[in-house]
Amino acid sequence: MTKDMMPSFNLFQPADVESAVSLLSDAGENGWAMAGGQDSLDWFKDRIKRPTTVVDLSGITSLVGISETTDGVEIGALTTLTDVENNPIIKEKYGLLSMAASRVASPQIRNKGTLGGNISQDARCWYYRSGLDCYRAGGNTCYADTPEGMNREHCLFGASRCVAVTPSDTAVAIVSLEASMVIQGPNGERVVAAEDYFIGPAIDITHMTALKPGEVLTAIRIPAKWAGAKFYFEKVADRNTWDFPLVNIASAIQMSGDTIEDIRLTCGAVECVPKRLNVVEDIVRGSAANEETAELGAGAASRGASPLNYNHFKIPLMENLVKRAIRG
């Protein structure tokens, strides 16, 4: 690893979203939107991404902060993960997101890294990250999905040439909380459901999110619907700090007595997008939250999984996490 200067770029620090969008639109392919910079700077230092225009969003105060709305809570995309974790509203009503944010990386990174950046971060496949000309980088091969490829961390579902997974801990939480994403672009604002924000390789192999060039994620809205529900979050990783998940799970359950009245269950790091486990939800909805229901749900969780050479372990891991999430 080199410790010299990263290649130079022009740095812009706009004070409002409109200026940021216009700068990014003008820069096109050479532009880069930087939030906390915890991933951006690594890309630049490694010379894998070499934008000429970097737009630092951290000075846009309207993108920072957490406020209650008539229907839930709105979190500015530039709010740091530490602030998301410790915010009283999030802790009390949407604790799932607080738990997920607390498990991201290290304290130093959570103090600078933002919720929007964590959700929108790029794939962590090391072949892709080392600058190889894989499908995701615009090339025509995959180095991970080969007999000797190191694919222990890669996907079980939804492979389409690329086998990378979503590395985000907060992404699974916001999908389970039925959040929607507010995006500002050259043609104004649009709002997409969290589930539609994440893009698999079959749709667009070079992007992880629905953000188009020139667009900026400005806020994450969480509806009041799931406020105060029974939450479960667990992340399994090789190391307890800094590391990305091998598998993580986030569930929101509305109970009526002992019965699961409604549930949203999302599993991360098993597919390129946070995997909503609709089949499991349908099986356990209306049943008692007990061992038997958990067994039934877990059995269906990994249905259709096609493991790679080194990641078979993710199947029982995922099933066990689903079991724990349903038992609560």
Added chain:
Amino acid sequence: MQKKFSSDRYDPLGSDRDALSRRHFIKGVIAAGTVAGAAGLMTSCSDGSDNSEGAPAAGSVERLVSINVNGNVRRVDVMPNETLAQTLRNKLSLTGTKLGCDRGSCGACTVMIDGVTQNSCSVLTHTVRDASVVTVEGVGGANGEIHPVQQAMIEELAPQCGYCTPGQVVSGVALLQRNPNPTREEVRQALAGNLCRCGAYNNYVNAIVKAAGSA
């Protein structure tokens, strides 16, 4: 030819100790290396560029900035692609902040920015113009007394090779500033972003717990 030195140890400089001591020679080499290294850092700014224009684009950041470090406002010429760790170490001579991985993984470069710990290798200096930065040089007293956290680390034999120590100190001080009476688990969480290759984690945790008790 009579030898001037009395010791029979091997002396690569040969003869004249008074004119050129080994110590002076080594110091000279280090100084020359620093200058050459610094020149490389500065020139790579223009050499490594993909911009054919060379000059910064209109609206891009001004290079001359003021940043508040350890309570002093310092004027410094900062390139757009310069990290805070580089500014502190190369421009402001605050070399207490160490660079370990330069990728935000190890925590050796931890500094406090507006009271919270951040990896200075992963922060562009231009993003902290309006913030207050505290490095390991700034945690002690005004007359050079060391911080209780540092004293406790000495007593608990926490530093082994010492490379991660400045980062551990800053993480520990930041913790005690926001939570003067942390539990052992809270201390462990606060130090979770600081790698120690010597494996003296328990000693560091012991030190912070001790400092919390004495502070």
